[in-house]
Amino acid sequence: MKPATAAQKLGVYLPATPREFQEGLVSREELDELQHNPPQWLVDLRRNGPHPRSVVAARLRVSNSGLARGGITEPLTTAQIAALIAEPPPWLMRERETYAEVRREQRRLQEQRDETD
Incomplete structure (x- = not known):
């Protein structure tokens, strides 16, 4: 899926995500992994904006x-x-x-x- 769709599903602001996330495609498996085992950047972004x-x-x-x-x-x-x-x-x-x-x-x-x- 497109990064914008993945960001929306994760509840984060796309321009604040890492460049690799913004520029690549996200598979459903990767999205599931991000939701169940979020990396530190995602934890921080969800906490602080x-x-x-x-x-x-x-x-x-x-x-x-x-x-x-x-x-x-x-x-x-x-x-x-x-x-x-x-x-x-x-x-x-x-x-x-x-x-x-x-x-x-x-x-x-x-x-x-x-x-x-």
Whole structure:
């Protein structure tokens, strides 16, 4: 698979990975090995970042769109995410509320569908 796909499956930001990873193809066996026995670079990248948008959004409990509305367009490190969590700006509070409301509505609709089945 392409390095971008492998990085996405590993939950890491591709430009922060080693050059060998970025330039080569990753077999399914290699991906499984990376997931089950991660090398130090992968452990460090997952711990410290920079993190891709999906990871940043999940850690901040907002949507990817919420990040964009908040002006977050670049990958963030774990320290930057922690700083936002420690002192959440107004946009983050708003986006968390919006995201929570969307999730509640999705659960309500799923329960409604489950009842009709």
